[in-house]
Amino acid sequence: MKVIECKDLVKKFKQLVAVDHVTFDVEEGEIFSLLGPNGAGKSTTISILCTLFRPTSGIAKVFGYDVLSQPTKVRKYIGIVFQSIVLDDLLTGYENLRFFARLGNMSKDRRKQRIEDILNLVDLLDRKDDLVRHYSGGMKRRLEIARGLLFHPKILFLDEATLGLDAQNRRRIWDYIQRLNKEEEITIFMTTHYIDEAEICNKVAIIDHGKIIAIDHPKQLKAQIGSEYVEVKLSHGELTKEAIGDGLDFITDIIPIKQTSMENTDTYRIMVSIPAEEAIPEIISRGTMNKLKFKSVQINKPTLEDVFIEHTGRGLRDQDEHGEELWKIRMRNEQLSGKTRGFRHRRRR
Ligand SMILES: Nc1ncnc2c1ncn2[C@@H]1O[C@H](COP(=O)(O)OP(=O)(O)O)[C@@H](O)[C@H]1O
Ligand SMILES: [Mg+2]
CATH class of the missing domain: 3.40.50.300 (P-loop containing nucleotide triphosphate hydrolases)
Known part of the structure; x- marks a missing residue:
């Protein structure tokens, strides 16, 4: 009712x-x-x-x-x-x-x-x-x-x-x-x-x-904005579909993530078609067999914040207490300083 x-x-x-x-x-x-x-x-x-x-x-x-x-x-x-x-x-x-x-x-x-x-x-x-x-x-x-x-x-x-x-x-x-x-x-x-x-x-x-x-x-x-995925950090080896994915049909994509920090690891996002928690043991055992050294493995899920960003191009709390949206302030400051790159703003649908 x-x-x-x-x-x-x-x-x-x-x-x-x-x-x-x-x-x-x-x-x-x-x-x-x-x-x-x-x-x-x-x-x-x-x-x-x-x-x-x-x-x-x-x-x-x-x-x-x-x-x-x-x-x-x-x-x-x-x-x-x-x-x-x-x-x-x-x-x-x-x-x-x-x-x-x-x-x-x-x-x-x-x-x-x-x-x-x-x-x-x-x-x-x-x-x-x-x-x-x-x-x-x-x-x-x-x-x-x-x-x-x-x-x-x-x-x-x-x-x-x-x-x-x-x-x-x-x-x-x-x-x-x-x-x-x-x-x-x-x-x-x-x-x-x-x-x-x-x-x-x-x-x-x-x-x-x-x-x-x-x-x-x-x-x-x-x-609606995407499923959960597995994020892997390696301290040794290269994660490719050949190195790990051969036969692991549930892996739909492997995306290397660029690291800007001094960290001595490589990060990959592995997109999977089965629940991530079921995919992890397979990924680890196959990777270890192929001489990869895992530093960490975690499941990442989209949050409602991601949903909001997807629809509006900004975060939920990107606003100062006076109501002016932080992304506007940030953009204005970046324009003033001539630095407009690095500003993440997706187009409003
Ligand atoms: N009584 C009012 N007179 C004029 N503007 C108002 C009044 N109440 C709310 N507003 C304006 O309407 C918009 C929505 O406000 P509100 O419903 O309080 O938002 P929220 O609860 O989501 O923070 C805001 O821009 C706010 O300034
Ligand atoms: Mg209110």
Whole structure:
């Protein structure tokens, strides 16, 4: 069942097209992620779906209800965790949730139990009477998630839920998100600019300059730009198809990689038509028979970052904090210094 449907969604802020003819569906039970750099239009899209912004044109439906004409119906089904913290620092964790529960007219007898249940779910029950100002960044995020869950949403929207957290706390938040998805059967719609975060999702829509440039399961997105390959470093010998590949039909190509460093090794990329982990033992045993000396062998896989680069010609975080894209700055500096070579920029499709 489709729980979110967007068709040709557009949001303009005066001249600026923040969301540019976006079309996608989210199935019930999915963890769906919008992946894109700063300013791509992620928060704007979420705000439209949560009935906070009116779309300029196009259609957005949540559980079949139109965000424009039936916003109250839509709100019944959703919980939101915003990009910026909306908690009151001077209240305790419990008091914060009680405030929002009252705001949403939750009856007094249900309130206490519900708040304790969700505080328990995000492991904050034992800290419920501490002031939020004494919470760590990760705890505040968890309390935000608890707030988003107060009214039993069927879809939880999370806008950059792990922004500014360290790796350990980010992983912990994902654990909660995955648990909510599995155990509470909540559909998750999240935005992120972290590659690894998008990897855990069932479906990823990559968004750039308001446009969706690719949408699929992370595995499929990566498969579309190429499969995994084996990278080999040799300290002795030359890796050619004759030296190693004779009879190894699964090797489709061997690409020598130029080394610019002082390293005394030769690196090769071996493209294979079977899973790389199955190819490795064969390559090593055949190579050793042919007197090659291996220094290292590893499997390399395309990442979602590679997918983004393939489509846009630049990296996801090639942007400074003021929003100016680093590749533009780099190009300008290189032009100024008369050095334009070495700048890698693939043509936008
Ligand atoms: N209320 C607003 N008024 C004017 N421009 C806005 C507003 N909100 C967002 N924008 C612009 O729309 C674009 C998309 O912003 P946003 O959706 O916040 O991106 P993201 O969440 O992907 O970083 C940006 O260029 C941003 O500056
Ligand atoms: Mg945002």
